[in-house]
Amino acid sequence: MKEKGKIKLGISIGDFNGIGIEVALKTFEDPRMMDFCTPIIFASNKMITQQKSDLELGLHFNGIRDASQVVDGKINIVNVWKETPRVEFGQATEEAGKYAIKSLRAAVEALKNDKIDVLVTAPINKNNIQAEDFKFPGHTDFLAQELKGESLMFMVADSLRIGLLTDHIAVKNVAEAITPQLIRDKVQTMEKSLKMDFGIRRPKIALLGINPHSGDNGTIGEEDDKILKPVIQELFEAGTLVYGPYSADSFFGSNTHSNFDAILAAYHDQGLIPFKTLSFGKGVNYTAGLEKVRTSPDHGTAYEIAGKGQADESSFKEAVFSAIKIFKNRAEHLALNKNPLQKQKVKRAS
Incomplete structure (x- = not known):
């Protein structure tokens, strides 16, 4: 488990025609959030910068090719693709589903390889993500396949x-x-x-x-x-x-x-x-039972308000805090079970 530096928090963008990117950016518009973790968004500089401009948010990004190049104190963007897909706020398009999968797969791969510590997933559309190589009803089932353990929503x-x-x-x-x-x-x-x-x-x-x-x-x-x-x-x-x-x-x-x-x-x-x-x-929404920590907000894509700057980031922010807290709780649990003397000391203190 992690001993040095801030927790590296990966973010998959979900459906870019929904509110996923908006709530993620609004969460980290508060500079105090950077004290808790280092955010890493799996998408592209162009897309995130364009949505930042559309939403009139005052943010700066650090573009990187790989999550191993992350810089603490900055909002990092792993450039998963170079092309510029068409964003159509409020529309359930095949293209948005395709890129939601790209973002998710890249983030999960980084999680499996310990390049990020935890993952927060923005909302997807369960219909437009369906593809020949992705036939899952949602995040939980895909993560259960990719990560070890018995998953529980x-x-x-x-x-x-x-x-x-x-x-x-x-x-x-x-x-x-x-x-x-x-x-x-x-x-x-x-x-x-x-x-x-x-x-x-x-x-x-x-x-x-x-x-x-x-x-x-x-x-x-x-x-x-x-x-x-x-x-x-x-x-x-x-x-x-x-x-x-x-x-x-x-x-x-x-x-x-x-x-x-x-x-x-x-x-x-x-x-x-x-x-x-x-x-x-x-x-x-926490996917319990897996070897890695993944959380998400409890809402969907909210197409009806997408691109209007009206989305409330509260649930996404709670998902960030929950991922961090669970990661730390796991580290403490592991330390206590590895060191029986420390465990006895904690029991006496309580």
Whole structure:
């Protein structure tokens, strides 16, 4: 892990017809951000400079050919391409998808080779990124292939943390996709992340039911009784503090979620709707369980306001801070587990 210098924070630009570049540049328009990390944008000088001019932002860049040439204290741009693709704000174009993939692949390659320490990804359009060599429903699935580990889509906002058993699949396929082994894998990945990435020694995890009212004792589906409950019991008896299944409709409104360090939702909207309602645009999408740290803002391309200078950078800024904090937490966790004497010293001090 890193010992000297600032954390090198890579940024993939996402769909350049959306607000990704805007929120990234606005984040680092605040010079105090440079005290926390060294940003490295994977795109091209021409494109980033043009968007800076369009948005009337007072920024200066350091153009480089490779992430190994990064300069601390500056916004670095790795020139991934030389050509000048056409930017059409608010439009979902094939060209924008093509360059979103180029930026992402270059950033992930730098991450794998330790030229950057963490990665923050700007929003992509899941339709126009589809290509012969890129058939993934989103960042998470691509990163799971490229980086070692068991991935978990983990939405984070302060003490609110919601992970997903299934993410980008159709609702009609959810029940059959949830198997005992999937539950074990996701719970164990979440527990490990809570300990290693968030510094929680004995995390408490809640599972939300698959069916309305968690099946109501089999009246509204048997999956909760036959699949979820036995695995929850098995994991609990093995020492994992996991509870449920809880009826999703009342779980958040009754504030039950505040009793847990994290919640595992059965499917995408079951977890994302309450998360985005409660996080007020400051949430972060974290891909837990991988050997490297990747975060992103919790919003999409926002085509409707792209190029107008109206985008709020709050979530992107939180994604930057979260990536830095998780990276540091991992380093501390690793140091404590390598040095038992230091671990005992920390326990006595606490």
